Amino acid sequence: MSEQVYGIKVPIRLDYTYVVGTAPARFLRGLAQGKIVGQRCPSCAKVYVPPRGSCPTCGVPTRDDVALSDKGIVTTFCVVNIPFAGSAVKAPYVSASVLLDGADIPLFHLLQEVATEDVRMGMRVEAVWVPNDELQPSMNSIRYFRPTGEPDAPFESFKEHL
């Protein structure tokens, strides 16, 4: 009796060169200088970060750069308790939707220096950057966000961003 063979493992990997385009390139260059750069739509005035070079609602190019604060609020979040391949961090951790002050669309990032059960919608947070000599044109220049200790933002102030 020979053992049945159902399948074999053939791991694949994929390395690719991502062509970022003009607007995201400005955003990534900003990160390498410890700054967060968004762009404002000339038609609806919404501020996009990361900027994609056009407004998805109005369909017009966005050319005006806007320097954004590295502070903001947690609009909503998920406590991830499940480890998975390729994860940047060890579970449990909080992945949060962070609306930077002055932006109209939230970023997704890691939230740390807080117990998972203490995270709240509306919590004020700030970016924790890597040391200056480790800055690079990548979101990895921001290690994570952490609470500022300021009072929570009222629900009304961010409910449009849920």
Added chain:
Amino acid sequence: MANPCAIAGIGQTRHASQRADVSIAGLVREAALRALEDAALTFADIDAVVIGKAPDMFEGVMMPELMLADALGAAGKPMLRVHTAGSVGGSTALVAASLVQAGIHERVLTVAFEKQSESDAMWALAPKIPFQPTVVAGAGGYFAPHIRAYIRRSGAPLDIGMRVALKDRLNALRNPYAHLHQEDITLEQIAQSPMLWDPIRYAETCPSSDGACAMVLVSEQAARSAPHRPAWVHASAMRSEPTMFAGRDQVNPRAGQECAAAVYHQAGITDPRREIDAAEIYVPFSWYEPMWMENLGFAPEGTGWRMTLEGATAFDGDLPVNPSGGVLSSNPIGASGMLRFAEAAMQVRGQAGEHQVDGAKRALGHAYGGGSQFFAMWIVGSEKP
């Protein structure tokens, strides 16, 4: 005016965490042959094949439709593949239906599948992209924050999601094809299952399944020679929205609202809760039932959870939702949308066996995908429109 389109054959596989007994080709053939048998047709009678599945990244097989052409009898015929992420099973059926409605083909075979045992969906859905750290863990990591937002916005009691999970798993006991058959499941067991992506518990997520679904869609002329009563397409629509834009509402997406409004308008429905007898909707995480009840116009915004709480969506409720057990009981991703569409058709054909909703005349099939970006829906009826 579009030509009438009938669903003359429906087939699905037994869904399981691993169908090691068949290859991908064997899996799709199992569903296709059952659909052909139901319609008393063979591959030779089919004019075109329309196939759908989730992104190739899942099983790591690039363009599997190429190697499946012969398994599905498509040699010498048009074959096309539809891509709309998780909603693909629904949109594949709609593309197939449109070939009949446009008068191009008489008999179209449509098939959708996923073989999750040969795939790593968590990996495929945790992309490394230059703008964000890899912190989004699979589909649950993406949808959990939106569920949290729904709970906050609606003030829903925290046990609503668990009630949905219990209802769908109990419904699955009536469906011999369902992946999960959890005879002694209780609310307490669900409550004690691990919190994977807070606020989503393990027992509130869909399983990972191997499975396929197929339908034979035919013209009015071809429907005359069908041996069993067909279902008829009364309305169909797809809508999309951008992945991201300022003010995007992912709890109650505009594309979903507009897609629902379009199918109700086509079907002449003004009060969907009263006029639809059963709904098979895409609920991969339990909380999406109340969310979609609102998005689909069955309940005013912020009150969808009351339908679950009051038992309206239960098997014996006024709007049975997912009498088959739904995505929470079987999730071969690419096929899941087509299963919703097919189960809706089974209801109006009176073909659903133990999970038949008594006297169902009009049913809704619904699918969504791509981070609530794509919506596909149809309304099917027992009478020719």
